[in-house]
Amino acid sequence: MPPSPIAQALLGALLLFTQPATAESSTLREGALPSYHYGAPIAVECMNRSIETGEHIQNEKDEIEWIPFPSCNETLKPLEFHYGIESEINCTIPMVDDPFFHLLEFYIHSDAPLACRLPARPPPHVEAVGAEPYKQEYIPLVFALAGTLQLSHLHISTHLNVLLHSTPKHHIHPHDSGVLDSGAAYSTSPLSHMEGSQTRRLVIGDPLPLSFSVRWFPTPALPKTEGKVEWQGIGGHIYASTMFYSLVSFITGVLASAVYFFGVILPKRLRGRGMGGATPLGYGMGVGNGWGISKRMD
Ligand SMILES: *[C@@H]1O[C@H](CO)[C@@H](O)[C@H](O)[C@H]1NC(C)=O
Numbered sequence: 001m002p003p004s005p006i007a008q009a010l011l012g013a014l015l016l017f018t019q020p021a022t023a024e025s026s027t028l029r030e031g032a033l034p035s036y037h038y039g040a041p042i043a044v045e046c047m048n049r050s051i052e053t054g055e056h057i058q059n060e061k062d063e064i065e066w067i068p069f070p071s072c073n074e075t076l077k078p079l080e081f082h083y084g085i086e087s088e089i090n091c092t093i094p095m096v097d098d099p100f101f102h103l104l105e106f107y108i109h110s111d112a113p114l115a116c117r118l119p120a121r122p123p124p125h126v127e128a129v130g131a132e133p134y135k136q137e138y139i140p141l142v143f144a145l146a147g148t149l150q151l152s153h154l155h156i157s158t159h160l161n162v163l164l165h166s167t168p169k170h171h172i173h174p175h176d177s178g179v180l181d182s183g184a185a186y187s188t189s190p191l192s193h194m195e196g197s198q199t200r201r202l203v204i205g206d207p208l209p210l211s212f213s214v215r216w217f218p219t220p221a222l223p224k225t226e227g228k229v230e231w232q233g234i235g236g237h238i239y240a241s242t243m244f245y246s247l248v249s250f251i252t253g254v255l256a257s258a259v260y261f262f263g264v265i266l267p268k269r270l271r272g273r274g275m276g277g278a279t280p281l282g283y284g285m286g287v288g289n290g291w292g293i294s295k296r297m298d
């Protein structure tokens with residue numbers, strides 16, 4: 001049975017839409033690039049480094065060698081994040097072997113960064129015939145690991161905050177899909193060595209219990225502070241950011257006191273002492289007429 005005219009028309013339309021993208025339809029092609037669905041896994045990969053020098057390792061083609069982040073005992077998989085999902089992730093590296101211990105020394109000493117990357121988009125499902133091969137793009141994610149080095153061991157701050165930004169979209173919906181824009185990861189409370197805090201004394205052979213607090217921003221911008229302080233996560237929750245608001249109030253308070261001190265109290269005191277011999281650099285040697293304060297000479 002020959003196909004009906006409607007089926008033929010549909011087939012035609014289908015073929016039209018599956019034609020390889022041409023140069024002038026590059027915007028169409030842009031739009032056709034895949035984006036992450038809410039919750040899609042995003043694998044973390046990091047530069048492989050020489051344990052002798054900490055330098056990155058290159059392959060025969062002078063390309064940097066990227067390897068998966070170490071596997072977590074919890075998932076038995078290398079660390080991964082999930083698009084748009086704000087979570088607390090535990091990732092225990094079951095055993096810090098000798099090479100990894102030396103690399104941790106490089107990272108903590110900032111001789112080499114723990115430089116990782118995330119694919120900006122998921123891989124495409126199908127390659128259009130005749131189209132240019134799809135080139136995966138990545139965003140850098142440096143894990144700023146903090147700690148201190150000792151002769152026989154090291155202390156490492158095991159909790160890290162991970163901030164991930166998406167590229168802006170015209171309309172943001174809860175549980176949105178999207179593309180990665182940028183990110184940052186850093187150890188928190190590096191100066192705390194209190195018992196029970198998330199700092200670990202580490203020797204070769206120990207497990208390394210890392211934990212990550214992952215937060216998402218729907219645009220490259222940070223939460224705004226004009227008027228109300230609001231933080232709209234991609235997950236669709238509004239975080240009434242009381243902590244942040246308190247911090248802003250605190251800083252405002254400090255600034256107000258400073259303005260009061262320098263604007264009201266200090267000029268009064270200065271008037272009280274007659275500003276005699278006040279010079280910025282001349283130390284009362286008769287040069288300058290600036291605002292520095294020297295010892296009273298009366
Ligand atoms: C990293 O590089 C070293 C030295 O070239 C190599 O022995 C090691 O297998 C590499 N690591 C991975 C996971 O490929």
Ligand SMILES: *[C@@H]1O[C@H](CO)[C@@H](O)[C@H](O)[C@H]1NC(C)=O
Pocket residue numbers: 088089090211
């Ligand atoms: C992560 O580990 C901590 C400490 O071991 C534990 O209290 C917490 O419940 C764990 N969180 C998750 C999400 O597994």
Ligand SMILES: *[C@@H]1O[C@H](CO)[C@@H](O)[C@H](O)[C@H]1NC(C)=O
Pocket residue numbers: 073074092093094095207
């Ligand atoms: C790794 O996971 C296994 C199974 O859950 C557990 O028995 C073991 O104690 C874990 N090891 C570490 C270092 O957390």
